[in-house]
Amino acid sequence: MDGGAKAKDSSLDPHAVRRFLADNPEFLRADPSLLEELGLRPDAANIIDFGPAALARVHEAHRRENAARKHLEATARANFAAQAQTHGAVVDMLDARNHADLARRVDELAQLRFGLVAGVVALEGPERTPAGWRALVEGQIDMIIGHDRVALMGFEPVALGLFGERAPQVRSMAMVRMAIWEPSREGLLAFGSSDEHGFTEDMGVELVAFLARVVERTAERWPVL
Template sequence: MDGSQGEFGFESPIDPSAVRRFLADNPEFLKGDDGLLAELGLTVATSNVVEFAPMARVHAAHQREAEQRQLLEETARANFAAQAQTHGAVVDLLDARNNSDLARRVDELARTRFGLVAGVIALECENLPPAGWRPLVEGQVNLLLDGPRRMSRMGVVRTAFGLFDEAVGPIASVAMVRMAIWEPSRQGLLAFGSADPEGFTPDMGSELIALLARVVERTAERWPLP
């Protein structure tokens, strides 16, 4: 007596090779039993393919994690590069020799360090501002920033496109940060222009540009206006 009680009813341990041979000879046995497939976590993808659903889900989850990790790494590298460029820009601004040179350096770092169209310093004043600065009328800073309480504004602000000389090329988006320079303080703006409509968007953080604005304020205070 061999101990067998049927095709798979063994009193002795089941021989895996026998099970393998049976499934190979009778493929419809597994594919036709939905309950058994469900218990094993398998699905029939086509008439000839049995899909390991849990393994497929794990693979998809790992792929999503890898994509998210890659996105985070790319964002971190971009942030690190932006911070490094900003720190270099701070050193450039601190080396300015006068207010005119300060404006030139702002425009130069915008183009060479950040790949933008232009950078400008604008000032509300009754008389002409320092050479290279853009003149503004009283209250214009609040209008451009859309309110007296706003410290910065980023995005497609068409009223701000006039801050930039037409000769530099088309402006599609801007970043602006409020400044208060000298005593008594005069309202001004540090503004950067991009040729890309998505170059600056309202949801972007303005911390790095605000840092540059503070540096411009402190540097310009070396040469107060009469």
């Protein structure tokens, strides 16, 4: 019982502490060491003023707020720039004259618009593969990105072969399935980055998937000859 009573007595009521300090202002002013711990100091007029520690805390809070705001602004600018480049890439692809030209444009926009190592269009099946496209055996896309996955962001060693002689430069990838023609053939749009953080698993795939849909529709203009 005594131990419980002592524990109860030792707990402080914030309202009681406030009333005590209001009724006894000299308690703080007469204790310099306590004022220093609280980051306060009495000025010449005997008024409590902010001390260096308190000012430092305010400055740090302001610095964090500025850093968070700048991060949000930078993210917004990057997203806007990516969308603008994607829209430009769509116009470039729609101007393609044939399958080979479409594959060339995908590779060029990857390098020139997005600063990537390569952009690749690949197609599965024993049937003929358009010029400039990577030929894959049936089931190879499942091996690369997984049977139940539509897209993959990150690094997948088995996908390096897609990038040919530029494979040693690739440190991360963005890949999206495609279905082209009727009956459909499995395809893959792949981009390779030299930055291991260029494409990561936590990134959204919306823009890359949008480009894949554009490649699908554009490729269906022409039969595979």
